[in-house]
Amino acid sequence: MPWSRRQVLAAGGVLVTAPSFLACAPKQAQPQALGSALLPNDPFLSWFGIDPATLRTVMAELTSRGADHADLYFQHTRSTSLRLEDGIIGEASARVEQGVGLRCVVGDQVGYAFTEDLSLPAMLQAARTAAAIATGASRPPPETFASTGPGDRYSLTLPWEEVGIAQRLPLLSRCEELVRSKEAAVSKVSVSWSDSDERVLIADSEGRISLDRRPMSRLWVSLVAEREGVSQSHGSNLAGRHGLEWYDEARLQQVCDEAIARTMVLFEARRPPAGELPVVLAAGASGILLHEAIGHGLEADFNRKGTSIYSDKLNQPIAPDFVTIVDDGTQPGERGALNVDDEGNPTERTVLVQGGVLRSYLHDRISAAHYGVPSTGSGRRESYKHPVLPRMRSTYMENGPHSREEIIASVKHGIIAETFTNGQVQIGAGDYTFYIKNGWLIEDGKVTAPIKDVNIIGNGPESLRRVTMAANDSKLDSGGWTCGKDGQGVPVSQGMPTVLVSAMTVGGTRG
């Protein structure tokens, strides 16, 4: 069981597991319970087959040996996936995952347990297991619970649960048809589809209940093309907290056109020369640079423990003054969007770097208490099976003062990076990588030959200092990115304007 580094992978990637790192903090001010009193017939409670009295009974067990904080995270997820290969939609899968995670926080310690059996005896047993971390006097459970209803950052007119399987099938067939009609060199088309409908109920020891219903969907078109006995493969995908209607003809055309263009250009692509080069990051998916070079390093658990290279850099200049970097949970429909985080705290737009100065880390409840600041609503978990960690949501750089044309024209000999597959960072050293699947050489200020399969490696703080230009064309990528940390994968978004980093180590060849 090898330990993982922090990494981001395109959806469908595999995450390796690692022991969880979760610590806690001294007692903190308890947030005031807001919202309306929870009614016994609340639809979310009915969904999980529980009522306020049951919650109170389980919470009493969870805090029976004392707790600074405790919470119950109920989750029910129904997901559907489909796959088209060789012209046949021949594989369908439906999955139901349901359970409750129970957490007891005492001083610097966290006890965690989960059960997939939502009967009272099973939940009480799990509560006793999590509570065993504590050794003090019992803390009475809240007299009442007050709920905050689901927000509206991703409400669907037709929830995925109500969409029939036959309504999904034409999306896959249409993509195959589009690709076949547009490019004769394509020898194989595979189209993958997945959607999910997730209900979440979070009840905590302060009497707060947070409810959320979180949709997610993804369409992935993969191609193999052949030319003169050589094969190349690539693809494109669309993803977000969207419903069926979002996947309209224009978007299907877009994803198929991208998949074709990205694949066909590989026949002409070569490797750049090895060594240090200026790297232009194209607007959009290049946000992977932010995710790896700074985003993980600003997750406050690493900083609280002193293991991040950014641990001593708060309120210091770390980038040129035109650089502002944001992590945002409030963008409707984005993969990283949340109405509330997985501790029930409201999400927000967190400015990490303002005018080149490091202004904030990303906090969950525990790290916020450690630093004496409000939570940034960044407490996330993969599912009820996992404890909360501070995580990114949608990470992007705001517009800079330059134009894309100015930036490319300024480069004598370098590369421009356009599409990516994955990245990784080593938190302490600050070294990070990302893998370019498509890019171009820049020669004498002009975009020339295509390049492919290049790993870029750099050091986070050093690369930020080397951001010499940023354009006014910032945009979010529409692809399905998944971030991995300590064995947990969560959906994220990322974005970027066109940016020039004056020198990075480019994985090229000597030939």
Place this chain on the structure above:
Amino acid sequence: MMALGALALEAATGAGASGAFAGVGRTRQVDLAVRGEALETVSESTSQSLVLEVWVDGRYATTRTTDLRPDEVARLAREAVALARALQPDPSRAIPDPSLFAGRAELDLELADASIPALSHADREALCRAASAPILGQAGLISTTSACSDGEGLSVQLSSNGFSGSHRRTWLWLSSEVTLQDAAGRPEGWMSAGGPHRSQLPAPAEIGAEALKRARDRLGSRKGPSGRTTLVVEARVAGQILSRLLSPANGANVQQGRSFWAGRLDQPAVSPALVVRDEPLLARMPGSRLFDGEGIRAATLPLIEGGALRNLYLDTTYARRLGMAPTTGSASNRVVQPGSRDLAALVAGVEEGVLVSSWLGGNSDPTSGDFSLGMRGNLIRKGQLGEPVSEMNVTGNLLALFAGLAEVGSDPWPWGSTRCPSLVFEGVDTSGA
């Protein structure tokens, strides 16, 4: 659990499935971490799931649930059949042939150790503290965490055409991670070891000491030079590059045109120094099994011999599409035939090169074999280890890389399901300063 699986099969065939395959699993896992001298996290869980595959009039679907109430299982079976009926017929989809179930080895693979479920939290905490003992108080220490992860799992599988089998497994892993301070950053080191039996765990202090050594080895590392050179890849990370070579060697990739192995079966492609077999019947190995996920009896599968790929991983579906016989759809334990010299001797034999002690990011293209990976390690000069290097990439093509495999070490990494020794590659392009 067998009864639950039988219920699912009965419900599926009752709903109209011509064939069905059910798998029921239950796992209990405990994770405990000690950071510095303080207990940090205790996590304990029991999870359960049922997976049901159905074949209906030449159509195929799967369903999975964590809700194992009999009513829910019966509902799931009906849903699976309805799901399949909504799809198009696929002639390659068929329940595995029962002849592939026959002849299962009658061996005790020793995959379960009764002492592991009996561990107490105090036992786990003691293991973690013993691992951290060599680290605490050391100069430059910023943080150290040692973690213990153990569990027990039981899985049963049965099919409507006669398959029935089960596996019981235990595992115990102990890990340490260290962060030190140096002028440029906060280098980390880690070590993790374990297996199905408690007796496989090395002395905890060895794990902590190795993590500390690994972090110290990174102190003062700098970007190395760009050039074409010899790479010595340490056993503990050599399995990762081997996995990139073998991951496209399966029916799905080959049939879908996404494998550089297509058309190369039995053709010389890599160095004859590389001999790899898939070995499912080894005792006390994490990947060992008597049958695979389709119920196919487990047997040794030669992968690379005589410089050529000898077999593909082939499940029923892709074997039918390729007109070949199924082997197995997934890897068990991959075992590389060791050479005769240890890591020190391999390094001593290199005039100029880089010892790779860890990878960082990167990827490879299964269709072309092109790869580019981040790496860290030490320079090698005249057979001696030199200064630590980082922020470097190695770039090339996997077939060309393994064609340039000059030597295999005698030191297979003993933890995990890949037994790969250190590997020496010649003529590799690196990029750094």
